[in-house]
Amino acid sequence: MSTEKPSRPEDEFIHREETQEIIKTQAQKAKELAAQKRAHEKELHYMKCPKCGGDLVTELSHALEIDRCVDCSGVWLDDGELQKLVGEDPKMLQDIVDLFRQVGAAKLTSDT
Ligand SMILES: [Zn+2]
Known part of the structure; x- marks a missing residue:
């Protein structure tokens, strides 16, 4: 050529x-x-945290699989999972906030 x-x-x-x-x-x-x-x-x-690079572990919470970072306790949802949580019920948003608080509190308790 x-x-x-x-x-x-x-x-x-x-x-x-x-x-x-x-x-x-x-x-x-x-x-x-x-x-x-x-x-x-x-x-x-x-399965790495997008925020800090730590390992993510999958946990079952409220019949939903969430990915939680073992280092920073960040919680990540897969595509469609937030929609499943919220559904048709606006009250679900408050439940989601409560869920994240529970996960954060459990992490803080296990650290001390
Ligand atoms: Zn993290």
Whole structure:
């Protein structure tokens, strides 16, 4: 594959085909690298606290699985879990606040 611009029309056609093939191959390689990078990042961050990097543990609370950080006690919900908690009942928001207070208080009690 030459990178110099050819002079004859048939050579020009071949040059164009080769260039398009190179671009296509490079695009495919970039796509594969991006997928590998994404998989690596997912592996590094899975079940890690987004706030402090501590390990997350899954706990069952109010029939819902919550992820709690063992280091900072941050509580994380998966997609759709907050919606499940709130549901149709606005009172649920207060229950959620109470739930987080209970988890925080339990953590403080276990630390002392
Ligand atoms: Zn944390």
